[in-house]
Amino acid sequence: MSEVPIRIGTRGSQLALWQAGHTRDRxxxxxxxxxxxxxxxxTGDRVRDRSLTALGGKGAFVKELDEALLGGEVDVAVxxxxxxxxxxxxxxxLAAVCERADPRDAFLARAYAYPSELPEGARIGTSSLRRRCxxxxxxxxxxxxxxxxxxxxxxxxxxxxxxxxxxxxxxxxRRLGWGERITALLDPADSLxxxxxxxxxxxxxxxxxxxxxxxxxxxxxxxxxxxxAEWAFNRRLQGGCEVPMGGFAELENGRLRLRGLxxxxxxSRLYEDEVSGPPEEAESLGQQLGERLLVAGADAVLRRxxxxxxxx
Numbered sequence: 562m563s564e565v566p567i568r569i570g571t572r573g574s575q576l577a578l579w580q581a582g583h584t585r586d587r588x589x590x591x592x593x594x595x596x597x598x599x600x601x602x603x604t605g606d607r608v609r610d611r612s613l614t615a616l617g618g619k620g621a622f623v624k625e626l627d628e629a630l631l632g633g634e635v636d637v638a639v640x641x642x643x644x645x646x647x648x649x650x651x652x653x654x655l656a657a658v659c660e661r662a663d664p665r666d667a668f669l670a671r672a673y674a675y676p677s678e679l680p681e682g683a684r685i686g687t688s689s690l691r692r693r694c695x696x697x698x699x700x701x702x703x704x705x706x707x708x709x710x711x712x713x714x715x716x717x718x719x720x721x722x723x724x725x726x727x728x729x730x731x732x733x734x735r736r737l738g739w740g741e742r743i744t745a746l747l748d749p750a751d752s753l754x755x756x757x758x759x760x761x762x763x764x765x766x767x768x769x770x771x772x773x774x775x776x777x778x779x780x781x782x783x784x785x786x787x788x789x790a791e792w793a794f795n796r797r798l799q800g801g802c803e804v805p806m807g808g809f810a811e812l813e814n815g816r817l818r819l820r821g822l823x824x825x826x827x828x829s830r831l832y833e834d835e836v837s838g839p840p841e842e843a844e845s846l847g848q849q850l851g852e853r854l855l856v857a858g859a860d861a862v863l864r865r866x867x868x869x870x871x872x873x
Contacts, residue, residue, distance in 0.1 A: 570635030642757030664759035697828025753807035793847025823859035
C-alpha cells in the first residue's frame with residue numbers, strides 16, 4: 562500500500578459512511594492504495610427544520626465537503642452522483658465512478674406485489690417529486706402522499722399501516738441491509754430513475770495528479786459512459802433533486818439509449834422522450850435529449866422551480 566493514505570471526505574449518515582467504506586475497500590483491493598475516512602457534517606445534515614430548497618438545494622449536502630477538498634483537509638470526497646449539483650466549484654472535478662448498483666426504484670408493501678395492484682385510494686409514500694409525478698400519472702387511482710424520515714422510520718410507518726406502500730431507491734436499501742424488504746423493482750417505464758441513481762462518484766481537486774493516478778483504476782468504464790449521458794442531460798436542463806425530472810441511460814446492442822422525463826408535480830403532464838446513438842456520443846446525446854424536452858414545453862416547469870429558489 563502507498564505510505565500516505567488517501568483521505569476520503571464523507572457525510573456522516575449511515576448510507577454515506579457505507580459508500581465511503583466501499584470506496585476505501587475498492588481502492589485497497591484494486592490499487593493497493595490505503596485510505597482513511599474523514600466524516601464531515603454538512604449544512605443539510607445540521608439544519609433539520611428547513612426545507613432543502615430553503616437551504617439552497619442539494620448543494621447543502623456537499624458544500625462543506627467541497628470546502629474541505631479545496632482547503633486540503635481531504636483528498637477525495639465521495640458522493641451519491643444523484644446528489645451532486647450540476648455545477649461544481651472552480652478547481653474541483655468528478656474524477657471516477659464505482660460500478661453502478663441497481664439504479665431502479667423499489668416498491669415496498671405489506672400485501673400487494675406492484676403499485677398497479679393497489680386498490681383505488683390506496684396510500685403510497687414518497688418524498689421525491691420525480692417519483693410523485695410519475696406515480697400520479699401512471700397510477701391515477703392512488704393517493705401519493707409525502708413521507709419523511711430515514712429508512713427505518715419509513716419502514717415503520719409502512720408496517721404501522723400509515724401507508725399501503727412506499728417507494729425508495731433499491732441501491733440504498735440494499736446497501737443498508739434492507740434488500741429483503743423490497744417487494745418489487747419498478748420498471749423504468751413506470752418510474753424513470755434519477756440521473757446517476759445507484760452510482761458512487763469520487764470528487765477531487767483538478768490537477769492533483771497524485772490522487773488522480775491513485776483513484777482512476779477503480780473508474781468503471783460502462784458506468785462512466787452511461788452517467789456521462791445522464792449528466793449531460795441534467796446539465797442541459799440545470800436540474801436537481803428538488804425538480805420532478807429523471808434520466809436513465811442503458812447500453813443495448815452496442816448503442817446507447819437515453820430516456821428523459823420532466824413532469825408537472827401533480828402528474829397532470831409528463832414531458833418524455835428518448836434518443837439513441839453511438840456510445841462515444843454520450844454527452845451530445847444527453848444535450849440533444851435535454852433540448853428536445855425544452856422545445857416540447859418542459860422549460861415552463863423548470864423555470865417555475867428555478868423561481869422557487871431551489872436548484873433550477
